[in-house]
Amino acid sequence: MLHILFFFLFALSLSTSPSTSNAAVNDFCVANLKKADGPSGYPCITPSKVTASDFVFSGLGVPGNTTNIIKAAVTPSFVAQFPAVNGLGLSLARLDLAPGGVIPMHTHPAASEILFVVHGKITAGFISSAANSVYVKTLKKGEVMVFPQGLLHFQINAGMHPALAVVSFNSPNPGLQILDFALFGNNLASTLVEQTTFLDDAQVKKLKGILGGTG
Ligand SMILES: *[C@@H]1O[C@H](CO)[C@@H](O)[C@H](O)[C@H]1NC(C)=O
Numbered sequence: 407m408l409h410i411l412f413f414f415l416f417a418l419s420l421s422t423s424p425s426t427s428n429a430a431v432n433d434f435c436v437a438n439l440k441k442a443d444g445p446s447g448y449p450c451i452t453p454s455k456v457t458a459s460d461f462v463f464s465g466l467g468v469p470g471n472t473t474n475i476i477k478a479a480v481t482p483s484f485v486a487q488f489p490a491v492n493g494l495g496l497s498l499a500r501l502d503l504a505p506g507g508v509i510p511m512h513t514h515p516a517a518s519e520i521l522f523v524v525h526g527k528i529t530a531g532f533i534s535s536a537a538n539s540v541y542v543k544t545l546k547k548g549e550v551m552v553f554p555q556g557l558l559h560f561q562i563n564a565g566m567h568p569a570l571a572v573v574s575f576n577s578p579n580p581g582l583q584i585l586d587f588a589l590f591g592n593n594l595a596s597t598l599v600e601q602t603t604f605l606d607d608a609q610v611k612k613l614k615g616i617l618g619g620t621g
Contacts, residue, residue, distance in 0.1 A: 436460050437485050437492035437578075447493045447578065448485065463488040466572070470502040475616070477507035478563070485578040497578045501571040503528065503563035510586050511560045517580030519553040519573050521545075521561070526569025532559035558585060591617040 436456050437448035463483045470479020481500040485492045497517075501509060503526065521530060523545045531542030532553045544564050545551055551561040555576075563569045584591075590613035591601060599610045614620065 411559050418475060423514055432493075434461075434490065435493040435525065437489035439489055443485075443579070448489070449576075450492070451489075462492045463490075466498065466500040469570075470500065472504035472507055472568075476510060477504040478502060478509050478561075480509065484575075484580065491578040494578060495576055497575045497580060499573050499575070501561060501569075501573060503561065503569040503571075505563055505568065507563045507569070509561040510584050511558050512556055512582060512584040513556055514553075514575060514577075514580035514582055515556055517575035517577035518555040519551070519559070519575055519580070520550060521571050521573045522550050522572040523547050524572060526563065526567055526571075527565035528569050529562045529564040529586065532557045586613070586617055590614050590619045593620055593621045594619075595621045 434453070435447065435450035438451045439448060441449045463612070465487060466481060466483055468481070472479050479502045481502070482497070483491070483499060484497045491497045496559065501521075505511070508552070521528075525543060525547050527546055529542065529544045530551050530553075530559045533540055535557060541543055543551060561571065589599065590610070596607060596610045596614065599605070599614075600607055603610070605613075
C-alpha cells in the first residue's frame with residue numbers, strides 16, 4: 407500500500423517538474439547596480455556569477471563617524487551598499503550616536519523600521535499622520551521599538567556614553583528624508599520657506615546657513 411503511495415507521489419513529482427524551457431524559480435536577484443532601479447528593484451546580475459561573498463556585507467562592523475553637526479552616523483546596508491537584498495523586501499542599518507547625538511526628525515517613504523538598542527540609552531519617537539499623536543520612549547540596551555512606514559521619527563542619545571542601535575527595514579531601499587534638510591538645506595526662496603513654515607526671515611536664514619541651504 408505504502409509503495410503505491412510513493413509511486414503515486416513520484417509520478418506526480420515527474421508530471422509537475424518544470425521542463426527546461428520553463429523559467430527556473432528566482433531564488434535570488436543580486437542587484438546589477440549599473441542598470442536603472444525600477445518599482446520592483448534592480449535587474450539581477452547573472453546567477454552563475456553570484457558567489458557566497460555577494461550575500462555578506464561587512465560594513466556594519468565599523469562604527470560610523472560621528473564628528474558632524476548631528477553627532478551621529480547612519481551606516482546603511484541598503485541595496486546600494488548590499489546588492490543581495492534586492493527584491494527580498496528587507497535591509498539593515500547601523501546607528502551610532504555620540505553623547506548629545508541625534509538622528510533628526512526624518513521619514514523612510516518606502517519602509518517601516520524596527521530598532522534594536524545594542525548599547526547605550528536612546529530616546530526615540532514618532533508622530534502619527536492622522537492626529538499628530540506623539541509616541542516617545544527612552545529605550546535601554548536590548549529594547550526594540552518599531553516606527554510605522556512613512557511617519558516622522560527621531561532618535562536621540564539619552565545617555566552620557568555612545569549609543570549603538572541596529573535598525574531593520576521591510577524594504578531593500580527604504581529611502582530617507584531628513585526634515586531639517588528638506589526644509590532648510592535646499593534652494594527654495596527664503597520668502598517661500600517663511601510662508602510655508604511660519605518662521606521669520608532671520609530664523610530661516612540662520613537655519614539655511616547651518617544646514618547648507620541657499621536662496
Ligand atoms: C570624521 O569626520 C571628520 C569630519 O568630516 C573628519 O575630520 C575626521 O577625519 C573623520 N574621522 C575619521 C576617523 O575618519
